[in-house]
Amino acid sequence: MIDTLEPRKTAGEATASRAAAVAEGAIRRIVPAERQAFLDHLLRLDPLSRFMRFGGVVSDAALARHASRAVGGDKLLVGYFHDGELRAVAELHPLPKRAGKPVAAEAAFSVERDWQGKGIGSALMRHLVLLAQNRGIEDLEVVFLPNNGRMKSIALRHDADFSLDETEMVGHMRTPRATPFSWIREMISDVSAVFSAAFELQDRLLPRQHRGH
Numbered sequence: 726m727i728d729t730l731e732p733r734k735t736a737g738e739a740t741a742s743r744a745a746a747v748a749e750g751a752i753r754r755i756v757p758a759e760r761q762a763f764l765d766h767l768l769r770l771d772p773l774s775r776f777m778r779f780g781g782v783v784s785d786a787a788l789a790r791h792a793s794r795a796v797g798g799d800k801l802l803v804g805y806f807h808d809g810e811l812r813a814v815a816e817l818h819p820l821p822k823r824a825g826k827p828v829a830a831e832a833a834f835s836v837e838r839d840w841q842g843k844g845i846g847s848a849l850m851r852h853l854v855l856l857a858q859n860r861g862i863e864d865l866e867v868v869f870l871p872n873n874g875r876m877k878s879i880a881l882r883h884d885a886d887f888s889l890d891e892t893e894m895v896g897h898m899r900t901p902r903a904t905p906f907s908w909i910r911e912m913i914s915d916v917s918a919v920f921s922a923a924f925e926l927q928d929r930l931l932p933r934q935h936r937g938h
Contacts, residue, residue, distance in 0.1 A: 750807035750845075752852055753914060755814065757797045763804070764792035766811045771838045777873050778835045780893065803852045805836075805845045812840045815849035817856055820866070827863035834867075834876065846879050852914075854883065857900045859911050865898040 755763060767775075767788045775783055783791075795816055796802060805813040813836040820829040832853050834846050857865050867885065869876040871894050880887070885896035901907075 750805050750812070752803060752805050752848055755796065755802040755804045755811070759804075759811070760792055760796040762811045763796055763802065763814060764789055766804075766814060766837065767792060767835060769837050770835060774835065774838055774841070777870060777876075778833065780868070780870060801853075801856050803849055803856070805840070805849060807840075812837050813845045813849060815846075815853045817853055817862075819860075819862070828861055829864040829866055830857055830860075830862045831866045831868065832857075834879070841875065846875060847882060850879050850883060854898070854900055855907060855911060855914075858907050859903045861903070862900055865900050867896045867898070868893050869896075870894070 768785060770778065775788075779787075794800075795818075799819050801817040803815045803817075804811045814834070816833040818831045818833065820831055822828065832850070834849060836846055854865065865883075867876065867880050868890075870892070871889070873894075877887075877894065877896070880896035880898065883898045885898045888895050888897075
């Protein structure tokens with residue numbers, strides 16, 4: 726019998742494949758007008774991905790409440806868009822200030838099943854670190870289930886320190902201080918986000934067969 730399985734990719738080939746997947750889409754800030762797109766993304770998560778993101782079983786109604794609270798205010802969202810559709814999101818939630826403790830925020834990630842394992846989560850983390858850096862956030866915290874290997878790998882790439890809090894893993898990452906260059910990077914990204922969001926919102930109003938033309 727002839728083995729028809731494809732050969733395993735080398736580390737270099739896998740890295741190139743992930744970079745290509747990220748390059749095919751666009752990563753930018755999510756604006757308040759895209760709240761529905763964020764909810765639609767959450768509703769597309771398969772049961773396991775939804776469980777991993779929220780650490781338990783979450784209803785559609787709970788997702789709607791989360792989407793209404795997460796977009797706007799002091800919370801920041803960064804999304805990965807492919808062909809105008811939001812496929813992955815990184816959320817930055819500032820935590821209450823505590824005397825004598827570093828300024829902290831919690832990061833959370835959701836990636837649709839078909840887009841997992843392509844380096845998109847890592848790319849979103851880099852953008853989230855930039856946003857945290859420019860807001861004086863010193864401690865970026867990620868909370869995830871112990872069996873969420875992908876989330877642990879992303880945090881490890883950013884030199885996270887881990888602890889086990891009852892049934893959850895908690896990773897803490899130190900963010901660098903803001904620099905003029907980091908502010909310029911965010912400013913350019915924000916301008917791009919506004920124009921891209923306006924174009925994509927307009928595009929969604931068209932029938933699907935006419936989108937992108």
